[in-house]
Amino acid sequence: MKQVINNEILKIEKLKKYFHVGKDKQGPIYVRAVDGVTLNIKYGETLGLVGESGSGKSTIAYTVVGMYRPTSGQILFKGKNIGMEASRRSLSSKKEIQIVFQDPGSSLNPRQTIEQILALPFRIHTQVPKKQLREKMVKLLEKVELSPDYLYKSPPSIGGGEKQMVAIARAMASNPSLILLDEPTSALDVSVQAKIINKLIDLQKEMNLTYLFITHDLSLMRNVANRIAIMYLGKICEVAESVTFFEKPLHPYTQMLISSVPVISEEEEKLKPKKVISIGEIPSPVNIPSGCSFHLRCPYKIPICSKVDPEMIEFSPGHIVRCHLFAKLENKKQQRSDLYEEESVIY
Secondary structure (H helix, E strand, O other), X not given: OOOOOOOEEEEEEEEEEEEEXXXXXXXXXXXXXXXXXXXXXXXXXXXXXXXOOOOOHHHHXXXXXXXXXXXXXXXXXXXEEOOOOOOOOOOOHHHHEEEEOOOHHHHOOOOOOHHHHHHHHHHHHOOOOHHHHHHHXXXXXXXXXXXXXXXXXXXXXOOHHHHHHHHHHHHHOOOOOEEEEEOOOOOOOHXXXXXXXXXXXXXXXXXXXXXXXXXXXXXXXXXXXXXXXXXXXXEEEEEEEHHHHHHOOOOXXXXXXXXXXXXXXXXXXXXXXXXXXXXXXXXXXXXXXXOOOOOOOOOOOOHHHHXXXXXXEEEEOOEEEEOHHHHOOOOHHHHHHHHHHHOOOOO
């Protein structure tokens, strides 16, 4: 059992990651990929991080794992701030936080055998004797339902689903606590995706793992994630338990995403929120508009939306939203009744 500290394995506080892309007469130009994100992940849960391409969700994962250094903010792993360390080579967090990338074809060295690929994390992070190394690798392959023969194969000689299973096995070799899954099924055939997802769920139960599952597929999160967070242009829009999230989405952007999820029956269609039609285009992350970054596309905007960036508020226990339509209601006891009376926005 992993050590529990306030039931949070990872806590991100006001995280920013800006990329310098040039300059103009006003000064340097930055892409604000992650812009003040606060988020937490509980032990043993799967947090689904959902958003359109370019929303900044993968940048969060790469910053947490140490591929990027934060511009500002904190990344607390088991209570220790690991975000601003110049190097993580000496930190145990490098062993305990692993990542599975979207495309296994590019994340696995095509010139190495599977044996060489799996041996490296064992040699770096564990004290397994050389004589027992092959036995450990065989057991690892068996966990992801691959035969020992795969040790002698190379990535170009196996299929996409098998490559991703090898990538998952490599991530588990160091016995991590937290695994970041960066759209692990989006590059695979539909027939293979279910197998990968089921295996990830089984491994989570077996090894007491915590997942940050990054995806653009909102319908996938209904059956996989315990909680869901929605990102838009570098900021979190809404966070809620999975059941609450689909039954009562609050943010107009969240409603837009859920209402566009395809369904196969009239009963499922009735459960979806009222269709929210997006207006306008997605702004450039180099030139994000003032106020709420979604206001140019929001059909429910009010005057304050174009002037003031809203803050996150807890609408109900565990259900957090960043929207002026809810922030203006100060008394939590009156939020629900006032919302339905004053705003004909939700449902």
